[in-house]
Amino acid sequence: MGKVNPASRAGLIRVAAFTAAYLAVATVAAFATGNGEFVFYIVVMVVLAAVVGVVHFSIGLPESALWALSIWGLSHMAGGLITVPAGWPTHGPNQVLYSLWLIPDRLKYDQIVHAYGFGVTTWICWLGLQASLSRSGIDAVPTAGRLVLAWAAGQGFGALNEVIEFAATLLVPETNVGGYRNTGWDLVANLVGATLAVIIIWFAYNRKHTDSAPGARRK
16 A cells, blocks of 8 residues: 555544543443453553554554544443343353354354454554655565565454453453453454455555556546
8 A cells, every 4th residue: 555644633633532532431331330341441442542642653644544443442342331132142241242142153243343453453563564664765565475464463463462351350350251262263353354454455555556557447
């Protein structure tokens, strides 16, 4: 993909305000329900927001990437704090959105969030690599090797997420993290999201450069 346009100051403020608003609501809900697990996750979210800020001011993330990350955070907060009606198919001790089967015994909301989130993370890893190459005067073409690096980095962050969830099980008496099988499916979802991300990056780059090539057919 070509050079990206960094988010404007106004765009950055909009994303930050939106994120701060739902984190404030989530904090009130977590304390009101005594959900210690999500108090822990909210602290992690605040730390990650700070890290994203550092990355943004270093490489200039586009506003679309900032919104994608913020929506991921919102889906995570909703997953653990929104209860679903009794009788809806769920898995685990808590009747919350994260436990909801979208396809009974096949696909959970949790897995969709994992695939989306670590697909976005893979995209952010590519943007970081792209910025580093561009600063070195190297054409940031998404070659197979570079995309594999972004793909592996996205899954590495997914594995780090599982470590954070494991830490939650050690710090909080009762969690909705799930067991080894759940962790395995989370990692599979991360793999799917990262793979889709690099495929989209590759197709977007090739489509853009095919359309802009000399002699390309004009409509």
